[in-house]
Amino acid sequence: MTSAYASSYFIQMSNMDISDSPLLELGWKLAFFAIYFFMILQPISYGAFLLLSDKLKGHQLITFFGVLMLTALLLAAIPRWTANFIVIVLDWATSSEWHTSAMCGSLKISESTERYFGFNKDKYTVYFSNRDGKWGFEELQCAKDDKNKDSFTRVLVEQSNMPQWFKE
Structure with missing residues (x-):
């Protein structure tokens, strides 16, 4: 259960x-x-x-x-x-x-407060912890922009405030 x-x-x-x-x-x-x-x-x-x-x-x-x-x-x-x-x-x-970075084509994404699930994919699951006092999950989607350059978009899935223990 x-x-x-x-x-x-x-x-x-x-x-x-x-x-x-x-x-x-x-x-x-x-x-x-x-x-x-x-x-x-x-x-x-x-x-x-x-x-x-x-x-x-x-x-x-x-x-x-x-x-x-x-x-x-x-x-x-x-x-x-x-x-x-x-x-x-x-x-x-x-x-x-999980990985400490993600690749969207030739573009490398790496933030110290984030962990990335996936490897050389068009979509990653991102877990972030203590980013501006919040923790949660995002989807990172890789794409090409109008000029055919590598880019990405972030879609927030869920976010919560960091618990009290981590603020002190």
């Missing part, structure tokens, strides 16, 4: 099939699994606490209560940390697997 949701969310964000980039797929799907795991762990731990609290004594009850509090803290943190976690995963996977 989390794998399908992760793939669907990624295709909406980037207009790219995540299975084309195996390392990115691994990191992305692990991130979504972790997020959903901690969200599901919360009600399970509450239920277990209610069922077992009268049977536990002393240090067992305190330990179990500590686990319950930890899951409550994690669940409270997940909505705040999700964007940070996603950006970290995208930065790690794209820096390891």
